[in-house]
Amino acid sequence: MNVDEALHLLKQGTTELLPEATLKQKLERSAQTGKPLRVKLGIDPSAPHLTLGHAVVLRKLRQFQDLGHTAILLVGDFTRLVGDPSGESSTRPLITKEIIEENMKTYQEQAFKILDPEKTELRYNSEWLNPLGVQGIIQLTSKYTVARMLERDDFSKRYEENSPISVLEFLYPLLQAYDSVALEADLEMGGHDQLFNLLMGRDIQPHYDQESQVVLTVPLLIGTDGTKSMGQSKGNYIGISEAPEQIFGKIMSLPDELMQQYYELLTNVPWDEVKDLHPKACKVRLGKIMVSWFHSEADAQAAEDNFEQVYARKEVPDDMPEVGVNLANFEGGSIWIIELLDQANLIGTRSEARRLVQQGGVQIDGEKITEVDFQVTPQNGMVLKAGKHKFAKIKLEG
RNA sequence: GGUGGGAUACCGAAGCGGCCAACCGGGGCGGACUGUAAAUCCGCUGGCUACGCCUACGGGGGUUCGAAUCCCUCUCCCACCA
Numbered sequence: 001m002n003v004d005e006a007l008h009l010l011k012q013g014t015t016e017l018l019p020e021a022t023l024k025q026k027l028e029r030s031a032q033t034g035k036p037l038r039v040k041l042g043i044d045p046s047a048p049h050l051t052l053g054h055a056v057v058l059r060k061l062r063q064f065q066d067l068g069h070t071a072i073l074l075v076g077d078f079t080r081l082v083g084d085p086s087g088e089s090s091t092r093p094l095i096t097k098e099i100i101e102e103n104m105k106t107y108q109e110q111a112f113k114i115l116d117p118e119k120t121e122l123r124y125n126s127e128w129l130n131p132l133g134v135q136g137i138i139q140l141t142s143k144y145t146v147a148r149m150l151e152r153d154d155f156s157k158r159y160e161e162n163s164p165i166s167v168l169e170f171l172y173p174l175l176q177a178y179d180s181v182a183l184e185a186d187l188e189m190g191g192h193d194q195l196f197n198l199l200m201g202r203d204i205q206p207h208y209d210q211e212s213q214v215v216l217t218v219p220l221l222i223g224t225d226g227t228k229s230m231g232q233s234k235g236n237y238i239g240i241s242e243a244p245e246q247i248f249g250k251i252m253s254l255p256d257e258l259m260q261q262y263y264e265l266l267t268n269v270p271w272d273e274v275k276d277l278h279p280k281a282c283k284v285r286l287g288k289i290m291v292s293w294f295h296s297e298a299d300a301q302a303a304e305d306n307f308e309q310v311y312a313r314k315e316v317p318d319d320m321p322e323v324g325v326n327l328a329n330f331e332g333g334s335i336w337i338i339e340l341l342d343q344a345n346l347i348g349t350r351s352e353a354r355r356l357v358q359q360g361g362v363q364i365d366g367e368k369i370t371e372v373d374f375q376v377t378p379q380n381g382m383v384l385k386a387g388k389h390k391f392a393k394i395k396l397e398g
Numbered sequence: 399g400g401u402g403g404g405a406u407a408c409c410g411a412a413g414c415g416g417c418c419a420a421c422c423g424g425g426g427c428g429g430a431c432u433g434u435a436a437a438u439c440c441g442c443u444g445g446c447u448a449c450g451c452c453u454a455c456g457g458g459g460g461u462u463c464g465a466a467u468c469c470c471u472c473u474c475c476c477a478c479c480a
Binding site for chain 1 (some may be wrong): 422424425427428429432434435436437441442443444445446448455476
């Protein structure tokens with residue numbers, strides 16, 4: 001593949017690639033010298049899952065690897081320890097080093113479902129930020145102005161809205177920029193919300209006698225709620241290490257309108273090929289592609305079958321948790337329906353269970369129960385259903 | 399340092415002495431519908447040993463027959479001025 005073809009490929013599915021000419025130069029130089037480009041991607045180790053949102057960038061990173069370049073997965077362990085309050089929320093909970101390390105273990109595993117481990121460099125920014133010291137940080141802060149800081153969209157917005165911005169938040173992008181210095185990054189990529197931070201790296205590097213990195217951003221994947229970008233703190237994510245049925249189910253529950261974006265950002269299937277399918281079929285296909293990607297084709301098929309069985313045909317799943325019931329503990333050999341639901345762990349609170357019963361969401365062996373005071377005479381193998389998809393099977397004991 | 403504003407349930411946001419377990423929106427849950435766990439429509443949404451009881455409107459104290467609502471104080475936050 002020649003440089004122009006590579007450039008064309010790399011540019012696909014990006015929202016920004018700046019400056020393109022510089023990337024071309026870098027690619028050319030790399031081709032001549034045989035020295036791979038260093039491509040940086042920072043990840044926040046605060047939550048244990050990588051999501052489909054990450055998968056979008058990771059795919060892009062993989063393309064660089066396939067062209068022979070080096071991927072640098074940068075873990076912001078230092079910056080995270082300091083606590084990054086960036087975004088809407090003011091203060092993020094502090095987490096410990098142990099948790100970060102724990103998370104990282106699973107991150108690596110997950111990331112390598114997409115990346116080539118051979119061409120990946122895993123780094124922690126505490127490596128250079130710790131020794132940097134106050135002096136180093138002060139020096140760093142002298143290289144950027146408050147006015148430029150306020151250019152950042154979410155800063156200016158929050159400033160106007162009178163919501164707080166801590167000084168720490170100004171520091172955060174600077175430290176991130178310094179990471180690029182330490183890593184001698186040729187290019188840094190990220191979600192589109194990272195644009196400002198990435199550009200700051202460009203500005204800072206020359207102060208340390210380095211060539212500026214190229215900046216590449218990809219669109220933010222919309223989460224399962226259909227409105228906000230996918231993120232773990234927002235609870236609207238699909239994790240790439242989730243169980244096959246989970247991934248499949250979550251895909252199926254995405255709003256139909258999201259399909260185009262998901263196909264374009266996460267698959268090699270052209271949208272034209274699937275856009276005329278029935279919306280359900282379109283989603284099923286996507287769901288299977290995703291499960292196959294992170295698990296296997298067999299898992300994908302199984303997930304689909306399970307879905308059809310439980311949700312489409314509303315049948316009882318093959319396996320479900322069992323509840324042990326000891327009749328000796330109950331007078332007259334019967335048990336209050338609310339009590340039973342509670343024991344089966346199908347509900348959060350008993351008030352919730354009452355509502356569920358009143359609203360017709362509880363069934364025993366397919367019979368709808370509507371009386372809150374209903375007394376059940378348990379039998380072995382009785383199937384209890386609470387809500388749309390929570391089941392339990394009764395097992396007599398004693 | 400000064401002045402003013404604010405803190406309400408999972409989130410956002412009303413209420414400003416009894417009609418408040420607290421309007422409304424989001425979220426969540428349930429039901430109906432559907433070749434989707436999509437969309438749409440309807441309902442529910444503090445807990446409990448449940449026609450009653452308990453806990454709740456930043457923390458503590460007070461006024462009152464009665465407070466989320468009034469007073470005092472503490473904590474935290476925001477803005478403006480310096």
